[in-house]
Amino acid sequence: MEMNDPLRREEKKETSPDRDESGPSSPEPSRPGKDNLLKRMKKVDPKQSEKYKQRTGQ
Amino acid sequence: MSVSLLGLETEYGIVREDLENSDPVEESMKLLKACPRKSVFGKWAYSQENSHLDMRGFKVGSLAQDEEEDAFCAEDRKRPYSYMDMKCDRVLTNGARFYNDHTHPEYSTPECRSVLSLVAHDVAGEHIVAECVALRNQELKGKPLQVFKNNTDYSGHSYGTHDNYLIPRETPFEDLVKGLLPFLVTRQLYAGAGKVGSENAATQNFQGLQLAQRSDFIETALSIETMTNRPLINTRDEPHAVSSWYRRLHLILGDANMSAYATALKVGNTSLVLSLIADGEKFSELELADPVADVLKVSLDRTAILKRKNGATITALEIQEAYLETAEKSFTEKDCEQDWILVEWKKTLNELRHSPEKLSDRIDWAIKEKLFAEFMQSEGIGWDDPLLKSLDLEYHNLNSDRGLYRGLQQEGDVFSLLSEEEIARAVESPPVGTRAQIRGQAVAQGAENIKSIHWTGVEFANGEILDLTGVIGPEEVEEILNSNKQLA
Incomplete structure (x- = not known):
C-alpha cells in the first residue's frame, strides 16, 4: 500500500503530536x-465487565 | 532494516448482551458468516501449518491449554459443526485473513513492508469487524452483539494481539533473546493499552490503572505456548517463508491498541531494535536479572527500579532511552519512515520523563488515565468502584455509538494518525510489493478459481499451485504478477 509521507502529518497542528511546546490543549470543561x-460514560452498565465472559485465547 | 515483512494478529472479544449465556462459538461463526466482503471462504490450507516446531531446536507433541478450556473444547466436539465450520476462514481482497481462532474473531493483517502500511491494515481490520457486527445486529433487530478490541475479560481470560517480524535466520536466536528482552519488558511504557485492576493472583488487590492488559499473563521468558505459560518471546518456529533464510519472530506479549499511533510506535520501535540486534548490537549492559517479574512490576509502576544482571539498577524509561540512543546513531536520516519513528519515540520518552500528561491524546493508558480521572472526580468515585472496569472495557468497544475511544475520536480529542482515505484503501486493497498483493489479486479474481489458500501460496481450481514461500521482496512479487496466467 502506498502511504503518504508520514511527516506531512506534522502540519496538522490541531491533532499532531508535534503541536506547540505547551503540549496538547485540554478540552474545555463545559464544551x-x-x-x-x-453522557456516554454515564450510560455504561456498571456490571458490564462482570457480565463480559470470554474464553481463553492465544 | 533487517525486518522484511510485518504483520499483526488481533483476537477480538465478542458478547451477546441480550443472552444470559453468550456462546462465543456460535456468535463468532455468525459474525464471520455475516461478512459482506468479497473473499475466499472455508479454503484455508491447514495442511501448510506447523505450530509445533520450537526455535530452540526441538518439536513439541502438542500445545497446552488450561483445564477449563479443555472442558470447553470437549463440549465443542459435541456441536454439529466440523473444525472447518467453526473456523469460518475468510481471505479478503486486501490479503488479510479473517477467521475464528479459539472462539475469538481474529483479523490477521496482510504482510506489510512499512510500519504505517501495517497500522492502516490493522485499523482496516477494526472497520471490517465493525461492519460485520452492524450487519449481524441488523439480523438480530437491535444491537445486542458487541465486539471489543482488547485482551481480557477481567476474570482471568486473556486473548492475544500478536506482532510478527520476518527477520534473517542468520541472527542467532540467543542474541535475539538477550538483546530484545529488556526492550520488550519496557515497551509497555507507550504500547500498553492500560487496564483497571489486576488479574494476577500475586497482585489481585491492586487498585488503579496498570500500563498493559497482558502483563498480568506473562509467566516465563521463552515458551512455544500461547494459551498457558505465556512468554515474553514465543519460540514457535513457523516462518511462513524459506526457513533456512528466515525466522518469524512471533511476539504474544503485546496489547491491542485503539490508538494507531501507539501501534505504530510499538511495531516501529521493535523493528528498529531487531535491526540493531541483527547488526550485532548486544545491549548486554541492559540485561535484567528477572525480566519476567519486571514486566508486571513495570506495568503496575512505570517508575519501578529494576535490577540488572550486572548488579546495577535501572528504570524502564532509562532502558528505552538507551535503546533509542543506539537506534538514533544507526538509523537517523536514512529513511523517511525510520526518521518519523525515531522522532516520535524520542518525543514520547521525553514526555514520559517531563510531562506524561501530554501523552493523553495518543497513548492508550495515558488517554484512559486522564479520561477516568476526570470521570472519577466528577462522579465522586474511586478506582475501587466496579464501574471503572466497565468503562475500561467500553473504551475498546468498536461500536461507534458506545465505544469510549470512538467517542474521543468523534470529538477530535485523540491524535489521528491515518486519514479516512488511507483506511478505506486498506479495507479494499493489499499492501503493494508483498505477496499479499498476489493473494489479494487472486481473491479479487474470484473465489471459484481457488481450491485452497495460505500465507505461502494459492492452489487454483485447475490444479496449478502458486508457491509463495520464497516471495518476499517487491521484485519477486512483480515478477509473479507479470508472469502468472491465473493472475492476468
Missing part, C-alpha cells in the same frame, strides 16, 4: 464534546 463523552 459540548466533553458533555457528550460524559
